[in-house]
Structure formats: C-alpha cells, structure tokens
Amino acid sequence: MAFAVRRATSTNYSIRLDSVSKVYGSSGSAVRALDAVSIELRRGTFTAVMGPSGSGKSTFLNCAAGLDRPTSGAVWLGDVELSKLGEVELTEVRRERIGFIFQAYNLLGSLTVEENVTLPLRLADRKTDKAFLREVLTAVGLGEHMKRRPSELSGGQQQRVAVARALITHPDVVVADEPTGALDSRSSKQVLELLRQVVDNMGQTVLMVTHDPVAASHADSVVFLADGRLAGEMTRPTPDQVAARMTHLGEW
Numbered sequence: 001m002a003f004a005v006r007r008a009t010s011t012n013y014s015i016r017l018d019s020v021s022k023v024y025g026s027s028g029s030a031v032r033a034l035d036a037v038s039i040e041l042r043r044g045t046f047t048a049v050m051g052p053s054g055s056g057k058s059t060f061l062n063c064a065a066g067l068d069r070p071t072s073g074a075v076w077l078g079d080v081e082l083s084k085l086g087e088v089e090l091t092e093v094r095r096e097r098i099g100f101i102f103q104a105y106n107l108l109g110s111l112t113v114e115e116n117v118t119l120p121l122r123l124a125d126r127k128t129d130k131a132f133l134r135e136v137l138t139a140v141g142l143g144e145h146m147k148r149r150p151s152e153l154s155g156g157q158q159q160r161v162a163v164a165r166a167l168i169t170h171p172d173v174v175v176a177d178e179p180t181g182a183l184d185s186r187s188s189k190q191v192l193e194l195l196r197q198v199v200d201n202m203g204q205t206v207l208m209v210t211h212d213p214v215a216a217s218h219a220d221s222v223v224f225l226a227d228g229r230l231a232g233e234m235t236r237p238t239p240d241q242v243a244a245r246m247t248h249l250g251e252w
C-alpha cells in the first residue's frame with residue numbers, strides 16, 4: 001500500500017466537533033446524549049472511542065459522520081461544515097468522503113466481493129480505478145476471492161471486504177462502529193491490524209467505537225466518554241491501561 005489518500009481539503013484535521021450537544025426527546029423526557037463535546041481528529045491518526053454503556057459513543061460517531069445532526073454546535077469534515085448542509089448535500093458528502101464499517105458488515109448478499117467493494121463508486125457515478133481496486137483487495141487479503149459472494153466467506157473475511165469498501169472512495173475519514181464486535185479474537189486481530197496499516201501505510205484517518213480495550217490499544221489514542229461528556233484521552237494506550245480507566249469510569 002504505497003499510495004497516499006487524495007486530500008480533498010488542506011486542513012490538518014479530518015473531523016472537528018465544536019461544542020456539539022445532542023438532546024433526544026423534549027422537556028421532561030429529554031436525554032442529553034452529548035454535552036458540549038469539542039475535539040479534533042488529526043489527519044492520518046487512529047482514534048478509538050470508549051465509555052460505559054449509554055455514555056454517548058454511538059451518538060458521537062453518528063454526529064461526527066453526518067448520520068445524525070447535533071442539537072447545537074458544529075461538525076466539520078475538513079473545511080466543510082456538515083451541520084450547515086442540506087439532506088442531499090449531506091448524503092453526497094457521506095457517500096464520497098466518509099467510509100463506513102459496521103459491526104454487522106452490511107454487505108449485499110447478492111453481489112460478489114468485487115461488486116460490494118465498488119458499490120460506493122457506482123452509487124456516486126464514479127469510475128472504478130481497477131489498479132486501486134486490486135491494490136485494496138490485495139491489502140485486505142482478498143485478491144483471490146473477488147468473485148465470491150459474502151455467504152462464501154468467513155466473518156473476518158466479510159469484515160475485510162467492508163474495510164475495502166470503506167477505502168475505495170479515498171475517503172477523508174473511515175468510521176468504524178464496533179468493527180470487531182461479531183468476530184472471534186483471531187479475526188478481530190486481523191481486522192484491527194488492517195485498520196492500523198490503513199493509517200500507517202495509506203495515511204487514512206480512522207475513528208472507531210469499541211467496547212474492547214484490546215481493540216482500543218491498536219489506536220494512537222483513546223477518547224473516553226462519560227454521560228455525554230469527554231472524560232479524558234489516552235495516547236499510546238495499552239489494554240491494561242484502557243481497562244483500568246474504563247473501570248474507573250463505571251460499569252461497562
């Protein structure tokens with residue numbers, strides 16, 4: 001993987017949240033899922049998000065990736081303010097500039113590996129760069145399985161297809177929500193090492209929500225959330241340090 005990410009913008013951060021709050025419901029039943037969260041993710045870094053159940057991790061990820069809109073505050077993807085975009089533009093930005101990886105892989109069963117990976121390009125009416133496709137599939141270890149369908153692959157292989165699909169558009173950021181939640185420890189390790197390579201060798205920016213201290217230890221830094229607020233950050237995390245901090249934050 002010798003290529004570099006195509007930069008759509010010149011900012012040195014990929015995502016920036018500026019005092020982002022998210023309130024679900026109203027008045028008596030309102031839940032403040034995020035409370036004035038400000039953070040910048042530098043380009044070419046791997047950040048994990050951890051916190052007790054209900055601390056706002058998914059809400060954080062969804063707001064950062066334009067899947068959900070903050071109640072107040074601003075979200076920037078490079079020099080584009082997501083919170084100012086209309087639905088059509090936001091959909092386009094998500095499709096073209098953000099790569100998504102979900103716990104459940106979300107592959108289309110009727111499509112081959114190759115077709116699943118290139119789907120974001122077809123949806124955006126963009127041509128497939130065959131050399132890049134081959135490079136990405138080789139990088140995720142699936143160069144020999146391009147014509148298989150998801151049902152003919154293991155869970156770990158399916159998630160690696162999802163990683164390739166997330167990379168194919170040269171996104172500004174790859175967002176992963178519990179990417180190893182459904183995998184055994186060996187497949188988890190492969191996927192996490194792959195995400196690490198994507199950052200180190202391709203200069204990608206990765207943001208990952210996880211419950212697993214071992215998974216988080218593959219990141220450059222871990223951001224902790226508690227009750228919708230930032231509750232600290234740890235650089236060069238080890239699994240033990242992450243687990244100790246999580247225990248300190250409460251039940252998880």
Ligand SMILES: Nc1ncnc2c1ncn2[C@@H]1O[C@H](COP(=O)(O)OP(=O)(O)OP(=O)(O)O)[C@@H](O)[C@H]1O
Nearest residue numbers: 024025031033051052053054055056057058059060
């Ligand atoms: N659509 C919604 N409507 C109302 N409340 C919501 C909604 N989504 C999330 N919440 C609430 O917001 C808070 C944060 O939820 P969120 O899913 O972001 O937490 P989380 O840290 O990802 O949790 P978990 O680790 O259990 O997945 C919780 O109190 C949750 O119940």
